[in-house]
Amino acid sequence: xxxxxxxxxxxxxxxxxxxxxxxxxxxxxxxxxxxxxxxxxxxxxxxxxxxxxxxxxxxxxxxxxxxxxxxxxxxxxxxxxxxxxxxxxxxxxxxxxxxxxxxxxxxxxxxxxxxxxxxxxxxxxxxxxxxxxxxxxxxxxxxxxxxxxxxxxxxxxxxxxxxxxxxxxxxxxxxxxxxxxxxxxxxxxxxxxxxxxxxxxxxxxxxxxxxxxxxxxxxxxxxxxxxxxxxxxxxxxxxxxxxxxxxxxxxxxxxxxxxxxxxxxxxxxxxxxxxxxxxxxxxxxxxxxxxxxxxxxxxxxxxxxxxxxxxxxxxxxxxxxxxxxxxxxxxxxxxxxxxxxxxxx
Amino acid sequence: xxxxxxxxxxxxxxxxxxxxxxxxxxxxxxxxxxxxxxxxxxxxxxxxxxxxxxxxxxxxxxxxxxxxxxxxxxxxxxxxxxxxxxxxxxxxxxxxxxxxxxxxxxxxxxxxxxxxxxxxxxxxxxxxxxxxxxxxxxxxxxxxxxxxxxxxxxxxxxxxxxxxxxxxxxxxxxxxxxxxxxxxxxxxxxxxxxxxxxxxxxxxxxxxxxxxxxxxxxxxxxxxxxxxxxxxxxxxxxxxxxxxxxxxxxxxxxxxxxxxxxxxxxxxxxxxxxxxxxxxxxxxxxxxxxxxxxxxxxxxxxxxxxxxxxxxxxxxxxx
Numbered sequence: 001x002x003x004x005x006x007x008x009x010x011x012x013x014x015x016x017x018x019x020x021x022x023x024x025x026x027x028x029x030x031x032x033x034x035x036x037x038x039x040x041x042x043x044x045x046x047x048x049x050x051x052x053x054x055x056x057x058x059x060x061x062x063x064x065x066x067x068x069x070x071x072x073x074x075x076x077x078x079x080x081x082x083x084x085x086x087x088x089x090x091x092x093x094x095x096x097x098x099x100x101x102x103x104x105x106x107x108x109x110x111x112x113x114x115x116x117x118x119x120x121x122x123x124x125x126x127x128x129x130x131x132x133x134x135x136x137x138x139x140x141x142x143x144x145x146x147x148x149x150x151x152x153x154x155x156x157x158x159x160x161x162x163x164x165x166x167x168x169x170x171x172x173x174x175x176x177x178x179x180x181x182x183x184x185x186x187x188x189x190x191x192x193x194x195x196x197x198x199x200x201x202x203x204x205x206x207x208x209x210x211x212x213x214x215x216x217x218x219x220x221x222x223x224x225x226x227x228x229x230x231x232x233x234x235x236x237x238x239x240x241x242x243x244x245x246x247x248x249x250x251x252x253x254x255x256x257x258x259x260x261x262x263x264x265x266x267x268x269x270x271x272x273x274x275x276x277x278x279x280x281x282x283x284x285x286x287x288x289x290x291x292x293x294x295x296x297x298x299x300x301x302x303x304x305x306x307x308x309x310x311x312x313x314x315x316x317x318x319x320x321x322x323x324x325x326x327x328x329x330x331x332x333x334x335x336x337x338x339x340x341x342x343x344x345x
Numbered sequence: 346x347x348x349x350x351x352x353x354x355x356x357x358x359x360x361x362x363x364x365x366x367x368x369x370x371x372x373x374x375x376x377x378x379x380x381x382x383x384x385x386x387x388x389x390x391x392x393x394x395x396x397x398x399x400x401x402x403x404x405x406x407x408x409x410x411x412x413x414x415x416x417x418x419x420x421x422x423x424x425x426x427x428x429x430x431x432x433x434x435x436x437x438x439x440x441x442x443x444x445x446x447x448x449x450x451x452x453x454x455x456x457x458x459x460x461x462x463x464x465x466x467x468x469x470x471x472x473x474x475x476x477x478x479x480x481x482x483x484x485x486x487x488x489x490x491x492x493x494x495x496x497x498x499x500x501x502x503x504x505x506x507x508x509x510x511x512x513x514x515x516x517x518x519x520x521x522x523x524x525x526x527x528x529x530x531x532x533x534x535x536x537x538x539x540x541x542x543x544x545x546x547x548x549x550x551x552x553x554x555x556x557x558x559x560x561x562x563x564x565x566x567x568x569x570x571x572x573x574x575x576x577x578x579x580x581x582x583x584x585x586x587x588x589x590x591x592x593x594x595x596x597x598x599x600x601x602x603x604x605x606x607x608x609x610x611x612x613x614x615x616x617x618x619x620x621x622x623x624x625x626x627x628x629x630x631x632x633x634x635x636x637x638x639x640x641x642x643x644x645x646x647x648x649x650x651x652x653x654x655x656x657x658x659x660x661x662x663x664x
Contacts, residue, residue: 028587056620057583111543111602121604122544200581201547203618312581319548319581 011298015070018305022066023058025309027319030054039063065202069308070301071214072263073273077281077300078217079256080274081292085228086249089161093275094260097160097253098167100269102133103261104195105171107268108178123265129171130261137167138253196321197270199308206266217259218297224252225289232287272326273300276334283338303330350502358496359439359468361451363460368502369432375421375448376437377402378464378643382494383435384409385644386506393429396421397437399598400638403645418600423449433460435497437643439473462500464493466642470555471576479576481555484563485642487518494644514647518564521647521654525565531662535568536592536626537585538640540577542605546614549605550577551585557639557646558594561653567592586620591662593626594653598637608634631660 024035037048038058079094086092095101106129107122141163221228227248230238239245260274277300278292285291307325314320355364371393374380380395381403389409394416402410416425420441426434426448434454436442442451442461451461467473469492470483491511498507538552552558553573562569570588571580595611604610615621615632626632633656639649 027581027584052623053586053589053620056623057586060619061583198547201544203546319579 011294014302015298018302019063019066019070022069022305022309023062025313026057026062027312028057030058034058060203064204064207065199065308066305067207068202068210068266069199069304071207071210072267072270073277073300073302073304074297075210075214075217075259075263075300076270076274076304077277077296078214078221078293079260080276080278081281081289081296082221082228082252082256083274084278085231085289086252087161088232088234090279091275092161093271094256095269095271095274096164096168097257097260098133098137098164098171099130099257099260100264100271101168101171101175102136103127103130103264103269105129105133105174105178107195108175126268127261127265130257130264133167133171134257134261136170137163140166195269196323197268197326198319198321199267200319202267209262210266213259213262214297217255218293220252220255221289221293221297224248225293228252228289228293229287268321268323270304270323270326272323272330273304276330277303279338280334283340348504350499350504354499356496356499358461359443359463359465361461363462365460365500368500369460371429371431372433372435373416373421373426373429373431374435374437375426375441376435376464377638378437378466378493378641378645379435379462379497380410381406382464382497382510382644383501385510386494386498386501386503388501388503389413391501393431394421394426396426397441399600399641400636401599420447423453427454427457427459431459433462433500435462435464437464437641438467439463439479443468443473462497464643465489465496466493466557475575480574481553481559481576482574484555485557485560485646487514487560487647490642490644490646491515510644514644517651518647521651522564524654525657528657530566530657531591532566533568534566534592534662535570535588535590536562536594537570537588537590538594538596538635539605539611540596540637540640541598541603541611543603545604545610546582546618548579548581549585551580552576552640553578557642557649560646561650564650565654565657582618582620586624589625591626591629592631592633592660593624594633594635594640596637596640597634600637629661629663631662 024032034050034054035058037046037050038055040046041048041050041055042059076094083092083094083096084090103126106125106127109129110122110125137160141160144159144163227238227243230241230243235245278296281292281295281299285295304326307322307329310329311320311322311325314325350368353364353366355362370391372383372391373394374383374392374396376397377399380392383389383392384406389406392413394414396415396417397420398415398418434442440446441448442454442463444450454461466485466489469489470485471479471481473479491514494510495507498504538558540550540552542549551571552569553571553575554569555574556576559569570585570590571578573580593615595608597608598606600606605614612632615627621627633653635649635652636645639645639652
């Protein structure tokens, strides 16, 4: 009980501090005093005199970006938790379902092949691609006799992972085809940047989409936390505990696909978070989803805000794709948790 | 008087030795710069096909250009170029025809007996092996464009026309610089050149300090707020807005691959984004539209310089 109470206090304050750090640290140095004045003006209607450009950067660029980074980190981590539990595969992550590959294809189809004739934006193209790829993967898995349905549990989980791999390969090939066919250096660089993730274009509009998606994902996961516990022992065990395996699995996979596609369409394909954060949190808080779900959401949020800060300041005058940072910083951090966690056992 | 060309003519072009036994009968251009230079030299009857267009052709050549096949708006395929049976391929960028050229490497053309010429402005002071749009190793100067004009004129044995074109461009350059000097502009006048962006509000491609926009700014006494040596670095709006330039020059182009290729989209962003709309240049209406092609290291750089100098006479820079 002691642990639980401490944790409850820790979560919002950690998240708050991370968002504040994301707002305070950026490409250009803005004094802390200015930052506090801007926040006071906006949040409590204070009337401090501040430079309008500084005020805009802090409120419209950095704060919105930090909040969306948190939403994306949480959403991707939750998707990882759910898929790893449902598919009983430690390598399952949201991008395994073809979502990232499909989003990439959609994005290059719009920006490079010119699909949509300038009406369809890159984000919309990415979202459509993600949805299409995910639907194909699910159809393929279903045709193979399982899909999101019941079936023999191990076989079902295996089929959807194989379908995901096949779908990803197909869409990766389409992406490569479009890039090879028509991209010049400028476009290849633009799309590369996007494929590795990029939060520079984030504004409040995106937050109004990302926040409900992340919170919705979190609530759905929490609602089904006991079912997820049961799935950890396999679909057959879950069925024997009275869980509507077919329905619950379909709902959870669909919701997580939607959350991931929404995030990917806004900030690009940021790998690593969905795969590794759930594992790291399992080492820290255990396998029970009552703890694992909020812990993963929090860790994903804080991790992505941190990665975004690093991506902005690590090379002066240049912004690195956030996917590079998540992997370069995240992999060693994960290694430490992995080794320490194993030793503790 | 410029002399006639003596063949065989051998020259070193972007690190490759090329040789001509006579003036090429047919040429395919990969890049608008090479195309317009050949038209300006009166060689349009030798052009078998064109490709890679950012802007409409110069108005004086619209009729001539209409009669010449456009192989592709962007990168043509190797076979499309070869099929025109040219004796020369003249390219604007090494990324199209170069060591890792998207159309082909120079060797691939040479193996078929087709000579290649890459505009020196893209390689003389530029390292294209760094990826992206390359990195300038020294500041661009129109002398590299003039060198390209002079060499193409020599290859085609029209040296007189080459000399006349260079003399004209040099005079226009000097006039533009003199005009800006007469304006007595503020000594710390600053600007940013925005080419495009991969998506509507993400970090844009802006001109580094050593490319052709850097040259324009330097000649007219304007400071570039971007310090990068890269040709078109990606710089965050946060950094651009905070540097608050007096002048924003935005590229106008026909290409529509990124939303921000559209100049209306650029203007809309500048006026509606909560941060950029607070910038001095936006508030004072100091936004200048310039053809994208003038922002590349081409003959049109001089026209861009002229246009910029003319615009400066109409703007006020009160802060």
